[in-house]
Amino acid sequence: MNHDPYSWGRPSDAMYGQYNNAIANAPNTLEHHSSGSNFNENTTRPIVTGTSVIAIKYKTGVVIAADNLASYGSLLRFQGIERLHKVGKTTVVGISGDVSDMQHLLTILDQLEMENNYDNDEYSDNVDELQPSYIFEYLANLMYHRRSKMNPLWNALIVSGVDSKTGKPFLEYVNLLGVKYASPSIATGFGSHLAIPLLRKLADSEEEAAELTLEQAKKGIKDSMKVLFYRDTRSSKNYSLAVIDKDTGIAYDNNVDVEDMSWKFAKDITGYGTQRV
Amino acid sequence: MSPQHGSQPIQHQFNPYSDNGGTLLGIAGEDFAILASDTRQSVDYSINTRLSHKIKVISPPVTKEMKLESTDIVGTKNSVLFGTNGFSADGDALTKAFEENWKWYVHDQNSNVETGFEFLNENNEEKESFMSMQSAARNVQHLLYGKRFFPYYVHTILAGLDEEGKGCVYSFDPVGSYEREQCRVGGAGASLIMPFLDNQVNFKNQYIPGTNSTERRKIEYLSLDECLKLVKDAFTSVTERHITVGDGLEIFIIDKNGVRSEYHALKKD
Amino acid sequence: MAGLSFDNHQRNQFLQSQHNVSVKTTSTGTTIVGIKFDNGVVIAADTRSTQGPIVADKNCEKLHRMSPKIWCAGAGTAADTEAVTQLIGSKLELQQLYSKREPRVVSSLQMLKQHLFKYQGHLGAYLIVAGVDPTGAHLFSCQAHGSTDVGYYQSLGSGSLAAMAVLESEFKMNMTKEEAIKLAADAIEAGIWNDLGSGSNVDICVMEIGKDAELLRNYRTPNVREIKEKSYKFARGTTGILRTEIISEVEIDTSV
Numbered sequence: 001m002n003h004d005p006y007s008w009g010r011p012s013d014a015m016y017g018q019y020n021n022a023i024a025n026a027p028n029t030l031e032h033h034s035s036g037s038n039f040n041e042n043t044t045r046p047i048v049t050g051t052s053v054i055a056i057k058y059k060t061g062v063v064i065a066a067d068n069l070a071s072y073g074s075l076l077r078f079q080g081i082e083r084l085h086k087v088g089k090t091t092v093v094g095i096s097g098d099v100s101d102m103q104h105l106l107t108i109l110d111q112l113e114m115e116n117n118y119d120n121d122e123y124s125d126n127v128d129e130l131q132p133s134y135i136f137e138y139l140a141n142l143m144y145h146r147r148s149k150m151n152p153l154w155n156a157l158i159v160s161g162v163d164s165k166t167g168k169p170f171l172e173y174v175n176l177l178g179v180k181y182a183s184p185s186i187a188t189g190f191g192s193h194l195a196i197p198l199l200r201k202l203a204d205s206e207e208e209a210a211e212l213t214l215e216q217a218k219k220g221i222k223d224s225m226k227v228l229f230y231r232d233t234r235s236s237k238n239y240s241l242a243v244i245d246k247d248t249g250i251a252y253d254n255n256v257d258v259e260d261m262s263w264k265f266a267k268d269i270t271g272y273g274t275q276r277v
Numbered sequence: 278m279s280p281q282h283g284s285q286p287i288q289h290q291f292n293p294y295s296d297n298g299g300t301l302l303g304i305a306g307e308d309f310a311i312l313a314s315d316t317r318q319s320v321d322y323s324i325n326t327r328l329s330h331k332i333k334v335i336s337p338p339v340t341k342e343m344k345l346e347s348t349d350i351v352g353t354k355n356s357v358l359f360g361t362n363g364f365s366a367d368g369d370a371l372t373k374a375f376e377e378n379w380k381w382y383v384h385d386q387n388s389n390v391e392t393g394f395e396f397l398n399e400n401n402e403e404k405e406s407f408m409s410m411q412s413a414a415r416n417v418q419h420l421l422y423g424k425r426f427f428p429y430y431v432h433t434i435l436a437g438l439d440e441e442g443k444g445c446v447y448s449f450d451p452v453g454s455y456e457r458e459q460c461r462v463g464g465a466g467a468s469l470i471m472p473f474l475d476n477q478v479n480f481k482n483q484y485i486p487g488t489n490s491t492e493r494r495k496i497e498y499l500s501l502d503e504c505l506k507l508v509k510d511a512f513t514s515v516t517e518r519h520i521t522v523g524d525g526l527e528i529f530i531i532d533k534n535g536v537r538s539e540y541h542a543l544k545k546d
Numbered sequence: 547m548a549g550l551s552f553d554n555h556q557r558n559q560f561l562q563s564q565h566n567v568s569v570k571t572t573s574t575g576t577t578i579v580g581i582k583f584d585n586g587v588v589i590a591a592d593t594r595s596t597q598g599p600i601v602a603d604k605n606c607e608k609l610h611r612m613s614p615k616i617w618c619a620g621a622g623t624a625a626d627t628e629a630v631t632q633l634i635g636s637k638l639e640l641q642q643l644y645s646k647r648e649p650r651v652v653s654s655l656q657m658l659k660q661h662l663f664k665y666q667g668h669l670g671a672y673l674i675v676a677g678v679d680p681t682g683a684h685l686f687s688c689q690a691h692g693s694t695d696v697g698y699y700q701s702l703g704s705g706s707l708a709a710m711a712v713l714e715s716e717f718k719m720n721m722t723k724e725e726a727i728k729l730a731a732d733a734i735e736a737g738i739w740n741d742l743g744s745g746s747n748v749d750i751c752v753m754e755i756g757k758d759a760e761l762l763r764n765y766r767t768p769n770v771r772e773i774k775e776k777s778y779k780f781a782r783g784t785t786g787i788l789r790t791e792i793i794s795e796v797e798i799d800t801s802v
Contacts, residue, residue, distance in 0.1 A: 044290060144366055147293050148427075173325070177295055178366035181318050183326035192323050193707035197736040198715060204327070204545075204739075227714045231707070265698055265719060273659070273686060273694045274652045298599075322575075322704050322742045465599060483784050490786025506775035517771060518601045520575075520742040546594075546738045546745035546769045 046098035046154040048072050050083045051234045052191030053094035053158050056199050057169045057184050057209040058217035061245035062160040065221050069236035070099045084240045088130030090161045092242045096188040097155035132161030132170035144178025152176040156188035167246040184209035190232040195224035229258045294364050294430050298521025300466035301362040303434040303446040307498035309532035310444035312358040312436035313508045316525035327524040332360040333372045352536030355407040357437050358529050362464035364430035371429045382408050410437045414447040421453030428452050432463030466515035516543045577705030577737025577744040578619035580674040580685045582698045583726035586754035587676045587683040589619045590730035592738050594745035609751045613638045613649045615759045616677030617751045621703035623670035630671045651677040651684035663692030672702045678753045705737025705744040712736045
């Protein structure tokens with residue numbers, strides 16, 4: 001294993017590429033690129049990024065959250081970026097990673113929704129309405145296709161929702177490599193290290209998730225967002241939280257703040273070892 | 278055309294692969310075959326999920342009569358048990374590609390011969406036909422070799438019944454080299470379990486007592502019950518000693534009655 | 547020359563440049579934590595040790611004693627954590643005999659960090675140092691390069707984030723000894739279940755002011771292996787005897 005603590009618990013290099021300090025010093029236009037090598041910047045590394053998305057299933061739905069920050073390297077760049085997106089009637093897609101690639105995905109999802117709307121009203125063929133599983137399948141194929149062209153969309157996505165026909169909660173993950181999986185609780189990036197241990201204490205299996213109440217699930221997500229704000233340097237206090245429930249539909253709050261933090265003990269800590277005052 | 282395209286190689290530091298851990302195991306018996314895998318999917322030191330499926334049962338429709346025989350049937354005796362281990366995205370893609378081929382093949386085999394072309398079907402048989410394991414294996418070779426220079430990063434194992442109804446296991450390397458075997462382990466636990474299976478299934482290094490290492494123990498088919506015990510012991514053992522193996526064990530058994538599955542919990546640490 | 551030799555380091559670098567091979571070290575993949583409570587401090591560790599993806603030891607000890615009431619939890623290269631705590635432990639004892647005073651946690655921390663800094667991170671020892679001394683209970687962490695940190699709760703190792711997630715959500719000031727032990731064990735368990743580098747059991751060491759330190763080896767054992775389906779006993783003679791040689795016993799005269 002890698003003994004360097006800097007690589008412990010960091011999003012793996014394989015997933016996000018090696019952190020490049022040049023990001024903060026990057027020129028604004030491609031023409032100024034000093035080395036003279038011209039290549040598609042976005043496929044090589046992410047530029048403006050969003051950190052973790054976290055989600056958990058409960059008895060009748062899913063709770064999902066992501067903060068509203070977009071970072072430019074270590075710079076806090078945009079504070080009002082929305083990373084949870086409603087698609088169709090019962091799906092929310094949470095996106096972390098490169099923000100421009102995210103916005104590209106959104107235009108694609110918009111088109112997908114629009115096409116579906118044409119065929120899904122009383123005047124037309126009335127085909128299936130978009131289900132979370134359809135949207136996930138589409139995105140997973142897209143992500144794998146792009147990685148296979150060696151031109152990935154630098155994101156990790158969580159598709160959450162409920163199937164409007166069966167009422168079953170849906171939660172799946174796919175990333176820039178096309179790797180996908182389902183689990184009672186899912187998180188991207190730092191969240192997979194910090195939030196997942198907490199969420200798995202609530203529900204480690206589908207059976208346990210089917211016993212969770214909305215309140216328990218919501219509290220688990222809120223506590224996890226607090227820990228992420230404590231410990232992830234690229235996170236923000238302000239975040240969005242969405243609940244997708246089979247009975248009440250999508251309830252969505254894009255202005256939640258981390259609450260009940262405790263920093264008081266810090267006043268008693270001085271120095272880094274022997275210092276007394 | 279702008280200068281950035283053309284002679285200069287495109288610079289990438291993107292690695293299109295990842296290792297998602299886990300282990301896959303196949304054993305062929307006299308009139309049955311087993312394909313088993315753990316259900317953990319991991320990357321680096323993190324567990325993605327404790328319940329993922331590395332094995333797909335590719336089967337013709339299960340009829341009501343079969344369900345009556347036994348309720349837990351998940352496939353017919355003509356199924357192909359298709360398992361992949363390694364980079365899970367490639368595993369999923371390969372499984373899907375094969376399933377597609379399998380469906381079209383079975384469809385074409387069974388489609389009615391057009392009037393006037395009966396000579397193509399000499400005996401004009403009505404019998405339904407499926408994909409033999411031999412054909413399935415050859416098709417998988419083509420799928421894998423078709424990506425020779427950008428391989429599917431997976432160890433593939435197929436299990437099923439051959440045309441005589443005998444159990445068979447086919448195993449593949451990432452670029453399509455394959456072999457029919459009595460047993461095979463793929464993935465993270467391969468180096469730990471394979472020697473165990475060599476000894477317990479093919480009786481390697483076992484001699485008949487009293488012959489002083491001159492007469493090897495005769496190879497014989499193991500019973501299904503015996504094989505299942507070996508599979509469970511192999512997985513609980515490899516869970517102890519390999520960090521990417523654990524959480525759950527999924528076993529598929531195919532015999533003349535069809536396919537059924539078993540699940541056993543493994544340690545989650 | 548006294549001290550450690552870098553010959554092997556140079557050799558390893560050479561070998562790596564030539565053949566792209568490197569010396570494999572046993573690491574304690576590890577989750578370790580330390581927590582202060584109202585009347586002392588507790589440290590805890592998991593018991594898995596790994597070589598790459600293979601589990602080398604299912605029940606190793608990562609809690610080291612440097613003096614009767616100063617203990618250390620180690621992550622990183624197993625040999626380094628062992629050697630460095632033994633070395634400093636010896637120095638502490640000599641110092642105690644010389645000064646006729648109980649060793650202090652700050653002394654051990656200072657000696658550790660100076661030693662580790664000297665070796666510029668080549669000693670892969672990541673330590674949580676804790677103990678009680680005449681000045682009270684103390685808790686520190688120390689990184690391989692020699693940097694140190696103070697806090698009411700610490701976690702280190704590949705499972706440090708899983709453990710820290712639990713600590714951040716459940717730590718409170720002035721816990722009782724029992725509360726602290728439970729929290730430490732819960733934090734280690736988060737590492738055991740969620741980090742592949744950590745596993746098996748929970749070890750705990752409690753250091754309470756005015757009392758002897760107490761090592762609770764295998765305080766929790768949530769990973770007992772189930773019974774095997776089959777016995778793998780071979781019939782006698784399955785492995786034949788190829789050659790027999792009998793060496794007769796010789797009487798050795800031990801009298802002078």
